Amino acid sequence: MPQRRIVTGRSQEPRQRFAEELRQLRTARGDSLRQLGERMGWDWSLFGKMEKGDTLGGPEVVQALDQYYGTPGLLLALWELAQGDKTQFRERYRLYMGLEAEATSLWHFAVSVLPGLLQTPGYARELLASGGLRGEELEQQVEARISRRELLEGESPPLFRSIISEAVLRSPLLDVGEWRRQLEYLLQVSERRDVIVHVLPLEVGPHGLMNATVMFLRVLDGRTVAYMENGYWGELIEESGPVDRLQRAYDAVRDLALSPAESRKFVLRVLEETPCDPSI
Template structure:
């Protein structure tokens, strides 16, 4: 794992510093923008804009890059400095979490990471550790994330549908045993009465949610709100017109995805590819 870089010898202006670090990390890895996009699961043109300083990207894409480059927490820390609005981001996310608890139905599209509602402890621990958490703070966050899964438990749990980009299932955990456990859990939970899991193959091609991590929440008053983490930042969207546009994009995406039954078969085939522990 690369050692954490010392911020010296380069521009100290946060936005330029962030772009410089992205360029340097990709050069060290010897990969093209297109290769980064294919591996991380976002449109490669986004990374070109980020390296030019034209956009900062959102926290989810930056965390994915931290994982890809093996720089846990570095890029996310630089992103927060460059964005200058991380407090606002956290406030928007807290409001989203409050609305999630009230939702009567949820839809989701995953670009590169499984939704927290479907993560096992081992998966959550590795994802959060890749973002820089460790020690007691890491364990507290894992416990909190596992607590979110209770939203889908019980007879009155809201229906939940997630569409997973194929990249999500092509990015295994370092621990094969934990990855196997996560895939087994995903296959099992998808057979439940209120959870639908669909897989969007890369061969499906371009679609209207390229680069978006999206949550849709239907609230008790029948209104819908959307939380996106896109190429710019996390945003809670409540205005009717943009929500309707994003709903139509999701409907089109669902038509491109494998059915829940076909998706389960895909997950089980992926599970078969995971090496078994020779000690078991």
């Protein structure tokens, strides 16, 4: 078999190739590492380490870079290859992440935890730490998750609707001060024109979305796709039949949920019931 011809002249080793692509995209953009850090909201040293191959960073950092450079899915695919056998993102999840970045509207149901788009750093940190992350890796993942909020904070953010089970609001953080800050942020963000928050009371009983979190995306070509996940798996659903059935279940749950105004009052009551931070 003839030896494979090298076309680009770049490294064929996945980790080094990932670092090279990051460096080339940044220099082509004309950004210094410090400028990139300021524009992305991360410590610039993280990007320096990624470009030297010292660290790969987290998936949400890479997704944010894909959005910044206008290379949807490219860097995330290279990141996955660089991870080797340690982490293999499912192809459908990679596709979902690209679709989310381009969605014109999103609607979501939270069965157990607040959606990442509405989390504060303290909430994300305690949640990720409970999954075993520690040290620098934990902080990178927290920063990566919080960066996703930029999706709702740009000049033309997509409409985002989230139905949050009361169970989520009855599962406070161990750090009472951080829990209060999370509730305050939820109240604050729910007042935005492009963000609609509903609370689904426990008293409504069984419903069609009890076993999984689901996110619907309206994408640029007018289609609606759905992404369902629980603690063990996630699946992107594009077929119109299953998506329609999930949409009907979501609509039925929305009919059971409190109105946005009533939901804000509910969150405010939970906040008022929460003890004050003893460190203040």
